[in-house]
Amino acid sequence: MDKKLDFILKGREKSIGEETILQPLPHKDFRFASPFIVLHHLPPKTYPPGSPPERIHPHPHRGFAPVTFQFQGEGYHKDSLGNEGYLNAGEVQWMFAGKGLLHSEGPSKEFLAHGGTYEFVQLWVNVPTQYKGEPAWYRQAGPGEMPLMISENGVDLHLACGKYDTVQGPLYSYTPVIAAFGTVDKDSTFSITAIEGYWTLLYVLDGVLWINEQEVQSQHLVVFNKAGDVINIKASTDAKLVYLSGEPIEEPVAAKGNIVMNTVEEVQQAEKDYAEGRFGVLED
Template sequence: MLKKILHILDARSKRITETETVLQPLPHRDFRFASPFIVLHHIAEQKITPGSARRIHPHPHRGFSPVTIMLQGEGFHKDNHGGSGVLKPGDAQWIFAGSGLLHSEGPTEELLKNGGSYALIQLWINSPANLKNEPPSYQLARKNEQPLIASGDGSLLRLISGQYEGLNGPLKSQTPLTIIYGELTPGKQQQLLAKPGYWTLLYLISGSLLISGEQIQAHQLIVFEQPNDELLIRSCTDSQFLYLSGEPIEEPVAAAGNFVMNTTQEIKQAEADYKAGKFGTLDF
């Protein structure tokens, strides 16, 4: 049966550093979390002029996984636990922050030097309490390593993480979830499946979709009811979207700054550990 829409959330502009602004539909004043999905940040297409200088300098994370999907241009990641990578369009990375790491990210030096387009999505995926203090790790999945769920006849669906219709995504998660990147041409109808009881979300990166009689516009996040198992979407224009579905982590969530823990005391401890230098150093 078809899932009903619970919320249509408009992304708002949010400044995350002095020089970096993103679109953020989650968390939202009308709907905070769909754990394991805690945050969705979208850097919509930006034009980088040749000779630019910008970078999100080393900053800490603990207790969750920042997951980045590159849409345009080139982005880099480097952390102080040995993880590093350069992402090109379609590539995705999964950084498990675990007990704590420092990392730096932003457009590559080549993109800054030569100029070009830059766009990405970053998700914050919660970790269950029993894994939040595990050692950090890093995964990188190239576009051509992501199985095609559909290709041709107006649909392109790539499986980034999780299981879907017998396929396995290359980025391994800690709890059951599915991340799919999709493109549809005008008039194309697409069925998507989800397990009943899971949180299921769809973020429209660009274009326009019709879902359950509702016209969905770019930069809107759809939160579906947990019962039932099917979505049916129709593209009104060329459209790009991100489909997310995951088993709920039924634990308290305390999220503040760069940390996702279970209690405010754990947040305070993470902040104190960072100030005390316990996250180490990263010269990058």
């Protein structure tokens, strides 16, 4: 049975540090699809050679996994645990914040020196309460490590996490999640078989798609009804997308700033721990 499109949500502009991103989730018409809490899209941004540093300065995370799909350019990140590294176009970084850390990110110095176009999607993936106090960790995967999710001509969707049909993504989530991203050529048609009962989302970064006979413009997020399992897609133009499907986490969500917990009291404790320096120290 075809899945119904319950919501088509336009990303609204939101300022984060020196960046202006689009945020279709959460939205005034639809809040959470836990495990999916937040989706941010930095649309293509062109930097001339020799651009000055531009970063999202050190900020705290606790209780969830920020996941970055790098579409264009090269990012650089570091945290208060001593982790640092680069994220290149076509790569995905799955960062589990766990019990807490400080993190900063932005275009790398090398990228800014040469100039170019920068674009990414960042997703916040919730975790069940028993994992929120676990130590933080990182995983990263490049195009060669992520198998193609769909084998149709003109469709280049790489599976970052979860199992789809006979292929398995290399990245790990504490709750079952299927995450894929990539491009679709104009006039290509294909179908995705979703797991009934999961929260299923599809974000169109660029281009126009017909999804189960409804038109979806660029910079819009589709939230599907949990019933049904068939998603039919036809590309009216070349397009870029992120596809997500996850087993619901049936627990309360208390989110504030960059903290995702189960209760307001837990959020307040996280803020207190951060203020008292328990998330560590990170120079910009």
